[in-house]
Every structure is written in C-alpha cells, then in structure tokens.
Amino acid sequence: MRHLGTVCKKIAISAVQTAVILIGITLVTFFILHISPVNPAEIYLMGNSGNVGQVSQEAIEEQEKKMGLDKPFIVQYASWLNNVAHGDLGKSMTTSKPVKDEIAEHAVPTAVLTAVSLLITVLISVPLGIYCAVKKDRALDNIVRIFSFLGISMPSFFISLVLLWIFCLKLQVLPVIAQRSPKGMILPAAVLIIQCSSKYIRQVRAVVLEQLNQEYVMGAAARGVSERDILFKHVLKNSAVPILTWCGMYFGIMLGGASVIETIFSWDGLGKLAVESVTTLDYYMIQGFVLWTAVVFLIVNFAVDVAGDIIDPRVKRGRI
Amino acid sequence: MEKRRYPASFWVLLILITALFAVAVSAPVLAPNDPNKSSLMDALKGPSAQFPLGTDPLGRCLLSRMLYGARVSIFSSLIIIAIVFAFGTAVGVFSGYTGGAADMILTKVISITQAFPKIILAIAIAGVLGIGIKNTIIALCIVEWAEYARMARSLTVGIKERTFIKAARICGKSRIDIMFEHILPNIMPPLIVNASLGIASMIMEVAALSYLGVGVQSPMAEWGAMMNTGKDYVQTNISLVIVPGAAIFITAVIFNLFGEKIRDVLETKTN
Numbered sequence: 001m002r003h004l005g006t007v008c009k010k011i012a013i014s015a016v017q018t019a020v021i022l023i024g025i026t027l028v029t030f031f032i033l034h035i036s037p038v039n040p041a042e043i044y045l046m047g048n049s050g051n052v053g054q055v056s057q058e059a060i061e062e063q064e065k066k067m068g069l070d071k072p073f074i075v076q077y078a079s080w081l082n083n084v085a086h087g088d089l090g091k092s093m094t095t096s097k098p099v100k101d102e103i104a105e106h107a108v109p110t111a112v113l114t115a116v117s118l119l120i121t122v123l124i125s126v127p128l129g130i131y132c133a134v135k136k137d138r139a140l141d142n143i144v145r146i147f148s149f150l151g152i153s154m155p156s157f158f159i160s161l162v163l164l165w166i167f168c169l170k171l172q173v174l175p176v177i178a179q180r181s182p183k184g185m186i187l188p189a190a191v192l193i194i195q196c197s198s199k200y201i202r203q204v205r206a207v208v209l210e211q212l213n214q215e216y217v218m219g220a221a222a223r224g225v226s227e228r229d230i231l232f233k234h235v236l237k238n239s240a241v242p243i244l245t246w247c248g249m250y251f252g253i254m255l256g257g258a259s260v261i262e263t264i265f266s267w268d269g270l271g272k273l274a275v276e277s278v279t280t281l282d283y284y285m286i287q288g289f290v291l292w293t294a295v296v297f298l299i300v301n302f303a304v305d306v307a308g309d310i311i312d313p314r315v316k317r318g319r320i
Numbered sequence: 321m322e323k324r325r326y327p328a329s330f331w332v333l334l335i336l337i338t339a340l341f342a343v344a345v346s347a348p349v350l351a352p353n354d355p356n357k358s359s360l361m362d363a364l365k366g367p368s369a370q371f372p373l374g375t376d377p378l379g380r381c382l383l384s385r386m387l388y389g390a391r392v393s394i395f396s397s398l399i400i401i402a403i404v405f406a407f408g409t410a411v412g413v414f415s416g417y418t419g420g421a422a423d424m425i426l427t428k429v430i431s432i433t434q435a436f437p438k439i440i441l442a443i444a445i446a447g448v449l450g451i452g453i454k455n456t457i458i459a460l461c462i463v464e465w466a467e468y469a470r471m472a473r474s475l476t477v478g479i480k481e482r483t484f485i486k487a488a489r490i491c492g493k494s495r496i497d498i499m500f501e502h503i504l505p506n507i508m509p510p511l512i513v514n515a516s517l518g519i520a521s522m523i524m525e526v527a528a529l530s531y532l533g534v535g536v537q538s539p540m541a542e543w544g545a546m547m548n549t550g551k552d553y554v555q556t557n558i559s560l561v562i563v564p565g566a567a568i569f570i571t572a573v574i575f576n577l578f579g580e581k582i583r584d585v586l587e588t589k590t591n
Binding site: 017020021024025028029032033035036037149150152153154155156157158161162164165169256257259260263264274275278279281286289290293294297298 | 428429431432434435436437439440441443444445447448450520521524527528531532533534544547550551554555558561562565568569572573576577
C-alpha cells in the first residue's frame, strides 16, 4: 500500500509540474507575440493579399475588439487559456480554419516522417554505436567516426540542398517537390537520418565505452564471465537508460517538425506550418504549435522516465 | 600539480583556428572586391580573374562575400557562446548550490526554456525584435542558455556534498566564496568542453536563421543568407550553395575537432 501511495504522490507532483510548464510556455509565447510591433487584427483583415493601407483604422479597431485585443494582456491570456481548457485553440488568422484542425492535418505528414526516420536512425545508430565501442579503434570504428563527424559538421539545409541537387536535378530520380508520397519522403527522411544518426552513434558509443571502462567489467572478466555475457547482461543493461533518453529526445525533436528540412522539401508538416505561421505572425496558430511541441516534449520526457524506472531500478530508488 | 601535456594535433588545430580568425579579421584586405557592390552586368558569372569564385545573382563577388561572411558567422557565434556560457553557468551554480525554493523556480524556468521549439522561438523573437545580426544574437542567447544552466546545475549538485565543500563551509567561507573558489574550478572542465563543442553548432544555428530569412539583414554577407540566395539557383549555379556551405562545413569541422581535442586534454588530466 505504501508503494501505491508513493506512485500517486509522484503522479500528482508530475501533473502539477506539467501544468506549470505548459502555462509558463504559453504565457511566454503570448507575451512575445504581445510585444510584437505587428498588429494581428491588421494581419487578419489583410489576409494573404497584403493590400497594405487599404484597411481603415475603424475596421482594425473593430476587429481588435472582436479578437479581444483591446483588453489588457493578462485578460487576453486568461480567455485564451479558458478556451484551451474547453478544447478550443482558436482560429488561424491566415486560413480562418480552426487551429486544432490545422495542427491535426499537418501532424500526419510529420508523424509519418518521424516514424520512418526515427526507426531507421535507431536501427543504424544503436547497433553501430555498440559495435564501435566494443571494437574501438578498429577499421570500422574509425570509418564510422569520420562519417558521423562529417555529419555533425554540416547544417541540415546544406545537406538538403546538395541532395536535392544530386537526386532531383542531376539524376532526376526523385521529385523536387515532395508532396505526400513515399518517393517524396526519401530525401527529407535521409537528411533527418543523417543528422540524427551522426549524433546518436557518437552518444551510444560514448556511453557503452564508459561502461566498458568500469571496474565491474574487469571484475566480471576476472571471474571468467564470457565477453558476450558481460556485454549483453551487464554493459548494455547499464547503458540502456541514456540510450533510451536520447532516442526519446530525437523523437520529440522530430515530432515538433523539422522546420528547415520540411521547408526545403515542401513537406507539408508541422515544421513548415510553424515557420509560415511565425512569418505571418499568426498568433493562435503559433500558440497552438508551441502548445503541441511542449506537450510532446513533456509526454516523451515522462515516458522516458517511466521506461527508465522499469529498466533500471536504481533510478527509482534514487528518486523516491 | 602535474603539467598538462598538449599533443601535436592540438597545436595544429590551434593554428587552424588562428588562421580562421585571421581570415575573418583581415577580410577587407583579402577580399578581391567590395562584397556588397552589385552589378547586374556581372550577375551569375563563372570564376574569372576578377571574380575567383564567380558572382551571385546580383553580380556580387562570391569569394569576397564568403570572406566577409566569416566575420559574421564566427564572431556572432563566439559572442553567443560566451554569453550563454557565463549566464548559464552562473544560474546553474547558484541554483544548484542554493537549493530550496530558488532552485525549484530556476529549474522550472530552465525546463520551460528547453521545452520550447528552439528554432521557432528564435524566429519568433527575431521577428518581434526585427531582423538583424544583433537581434539574432539576442534570440539565440534566450534560447540557448538553459542547456548550459542545466549542466552547471547538475554538476554543482553532484559535488556540493563532497567533503572539501563541507570543510570550506565549516571554515566559515561565505557562500559566494565557496561558489567561486571551490565549486566553479571543479566543474569547469566539462563546461568548457561543452562550450567549445557548442561553437560549431552555434555557427550552424546562426546560419539556419539567416537561411530562413530572419538572421542578418541584406545586403550583409553571411553564409546562411548566401545559401538562401543560392537555393533558387540550385539548378543552374550550384556553386552559390556549395561555396558558403563548404565555408560553414570547414569552419564547423575545425571547431568540432578543436572541441574534441580540448576534451581529450582535459579528460586525461582529470583521470
């Protein structure tokens, strides 16, 4: 029973913390948008046509009233928060569609891209990272190290443009504009995989290497435990939590939408939507997006925590 | 105290970094042309004696722009790293050593900052403050400090119960003295490694913002902004992308190698 009590307490604490973080994030975002020199009512009235100066001052003021922009900052935020609590994220200022629908629609391509890229990243990085740590300084380790090093030294937009040039323009085997097709996904996924694997392989390698240098490995070897058993039963078990944590981190980053990559390949996901909303200062859209990434971030963190508890009981004992 | 041993490769990298700085500082001397002088007659030309790497769509010398771009990219990222390193470390050490309510609040602030979509927040801030290199630096500082604070905090928490800290406390040293004289020197090596490995990624983030059109203001030469211009000419003139891209890549490789070397040196020392 005592155990149940601690679990409940833990859940209550993390619920409060989650609420604090979500309110903090949206409040800051709202504030940044609030101090922006651009008037959202004006943007709303002008729409995409950009007919500058053709909207009368009265119309702008009326629209401000409609959007609640004439009220004090904190009142605006409170009413937005109240709407969110009732499941209403407001309407996009550019398309007039509900923010919820826009995000749901754009989340699909991002989720597909994330699933494919993350799966391949993990399948490449984890075995390769472990192998390189075990066979440190051998030929394959050196080759992998060079490639992952090159990978972390190139910005994503550079890799993207070069791949675009090679495969879409020179070889003409892939479409320039991705659309929502498996063929169009190859390049954005490739860039994501290159970027994340380069980092992930190095992280996995470092963690496994650190464990291999611990004294318990030497002790086990001295007792005659086979190398295989040392690796699989001890070293990998001890490395699992950090490896999993990074995996969760990449998952969160990818689900937030790789803005630069999605923009370059016209992959119509959340990242592209976010960049567009920020450039048009689409208040509610940006708020909705920030809320989405924060929720994803928190859920992923929570999931990694729980998984860590299950894999490594030491973490749990240390915390409770 | 044992003397630190620096391997030869460390000196080679140091020379390369000095060379990068030399290029950045002496861009006005090295550049064959005015980087902002456009002449539509010379637009999109290939390499020639006058324009060794060719010209961009406005007829500006690509080599000169690349050399001038080095100043913006390298110095702005160094400024950002210096600021977030100092600020983040200060917040982290204070939070970790003080503990209690202050620590709880600061940890929440750090979490909130880290939960933001970085690049989007930076774009939003740059959008609000206006486009320009100064605002890019401010935006990236606001986004980046939390990572350094978190690391400094966890390192501080890791050593604050150690005997030598307790001894200093018993001796009646003030909190500030303990933080500066005992905690800081002991957590410095990993923080320095992290910061030096952060330079290259900062160069890429500055470039990414410029690439998205919210970094430097045109006509200022910056590598990301140059690639933004070049992206529309990928089909006909790939060198517009390759030249600034290669500049970012080479700089990032040098800074990353240097960061790893610093790590090796500091880690062998502490071991």
